[in-house]
Amino acid sequence: MMEKKRRPLPGSISTPTAAEATAAPVKERRRRRSGSPPAATTAPETMTAITAPVATDVRTRVLTARHPDRDKAQNTHQVQIEVDEEFATEVAADAARPIEQILKETHDYASVGDPVRMYLSEISRHALLTTLQEVSLAEELHAGLAAASRLRWADLTDAERATLEQLVQKGNAARWRLVQSNLRLVVSIARRYLSRGISFLDLIQEGNIGLLRAVEKYDETLGFRFSTYATWWIRQAVSRAIADQSHTIRIPxxxxxxxxxxxxxxxxxxxxxxxxxxxxxxxxxxxxxxxxxxxxxxxxxxxxxxxxxxxxxxxxxxxxxxxxxxxxSEEPMSLESPVGSDNNSYLGDFIEDNGMLGPADETNRQLLREQMRDVLAALTDRERRVLEMRFGLNDGISRTLEEVGLEFGVTRERIRQIEAKALRKLRHPMRSRRLRDYLSS
Structure with a gap:
């Protein structure tokens, strides 16, 4: 845990400690990185490493970026990154293994085609970096960013401009060296997210986006290896891609x-x-x-x-x-999914449709329609039509007395009388007996 710098009391004379003297170049480098002109009142940004408990027993440190000289309202907005050092060490060791071994293990879990083989063979050409190399490249990258900022706003001579342009070129080269040397780290992390609904190559591409983000955000003064810091950004990019793309119905x-x-x-x-x-x-x-x-x-x-x-x-x-x-979390299944090795049957062929009637029920319904047609033949045309509309005998839609009255151009009371008269006719034993068996069943 890094100790937070204390400000001296008003009126006191403070002597710089060894740590503060060592931190002075870091402050100046951060000032150049931000592109701001030198000023005595500019306070450096301090980074505090905080140990935070988590649900699982994994050693995790939360990095919190604070800006002391900003007002309190702005200072409440902090960026926190949980650095899982145990997981980062594991994936870094995995990425350092021979590419042939990684390829063999990946083939056991995913269909590795020629594009994946070519990609893994290509990234294996880039050697892994040491700690000193990571720090040196990060410093060159930040110097290039600061130089690019000065080129945009500062009034420079030709010599100064040429010097800054060289720093920008070195910064760009350092950026791509950091990226290329850690592409195997992305593969190591992406392998842990196989069978999540996204192809292996797509997982690698999403992880590479997180790697680019980590290169831009990395601060070598925190004491972390770059792989430890980049692991968080890579995992976040891959997890977001799975959440957005792996499900047929997107889950937040x-x-x-x-x-x-x-x-x-x-x-x-x-x-x-x-x-x-x-x-x-x-x-x-x-x-x-x-x-x-x-x-x-x-x-x-x-x-x-x-x-x-x-x-x-x-x-x-x-x-x-x-x-x-x-x-x-349940995945929907397509009714067109093939079943069996011959692929001649589909899942929908074996799912019962509860809305469909069986052969016996369909026969009874057809007989009931015929009996109803014979019974209604004893009514007048108007009485039959009124009953059909009131009870939905043709289309299954029952209509009110008022709706039927509008259809016939009479009042709802008149429709009620016609309906009552028709029902009395149907209640005659000679007619009701023919339908009683269907009602009981």
Whole structure:
């Protein structure tokens, strides 16, 4: 953890320490990088490394960028990056292995075609960087950015302009050296996201975008290796791409992050307890409940007491969120998906349509239509049409007395009288007997 610099008290004389003297060139380099002219009142940007607890037992440091001389309203907006050093070390070691071994292992999980083989063979030509090389290249990159900024706004002589242009060229070369030497890191991370609905090459391309972002943001003065810092940006780019592109129905990024958390927790439950966690357990582990509610649940379980109704209701609401995440993570299946090795059958051929009638029911319906037609033949044409419209015998749409009256040009009372007269005729035993068996069935 880096100690935050303290300002001297008003009126006191401060003597620069060894750390402050060492940091002076860093401050000047940052000033040049930002492109601002030298000024005595310009305070440097300080970077503080903060150790923050996380849900899993992984050592994670959160980098927070603060600007002391900005007002408090602006200072509340901070950029935090969780640097998972354990994971970064793992993927960096994986990227340093021979490319043939990586290719063989990748072939076990994905269909590796000629484009992937060619790409992996090409990036294997670029050697990995040492720590000193990373720091040197980062300094050249930042010097080039500062020079490019001065070229835009400063009034320069021809000699100064030529010098700055050389710095810009060296900065661009340093940028691409950093990128090319870490392309294998992207492959190592992308391999961990196979079978997520995106091809291996697309995962690599999205990770390369994150790598470019990391090169622009990297600060060598923090004490991190570049691979440790870039891992966060690469994982973020790949995760966002999976959230945006892998599902037929797009799932918001924050929901995808919760789904991934739920998947990791289920894996932990299987490793530690030998079973999947219940929705209630997952809800507590994902902190869908407040700290007070979780403590109250723990205390109630320890004492064997029942939970208060209000607390039980909040817990069930949190468990319902877990069930919704599980449903959201389900992938839709196409009814045109082939089934079997011959590919002559499709999934839709084996799914029952509950809206379709069986042969026996369809026969009974056809016989009922014929009997209804014979029974209605005893009515006048107007009575038959009124009953057909009122009960939807033809199109299944029942109409009101007023709608039928408008159709015939009479009042709704007159339609009611015609309907009652027609129904009395149908209730005659000679006619009703023919339909009674269908009504009972």
């Amino acid at each position: 990024v924050h929901v995808t992050e919760n789904i991934n958390r739920q998947t990791r927790l289920q894996y932990q439950f299987m490793q530690e307890l030998g079973r999947k966690g219940t929705p209630e357990e997952i809800a507590r582990a994902m902190e869908f409940l407040s700290v007070e509610d979780s403590a109250a649940i723990e205390a109630a379980h320890a004492s064997g007491q029942a939970l208060p109704p209000a607390l039980e209701q909040r817990w069930q609401r949190a468990a319902a969120r877990v069930r919704e995440l599980a449903r959201a």
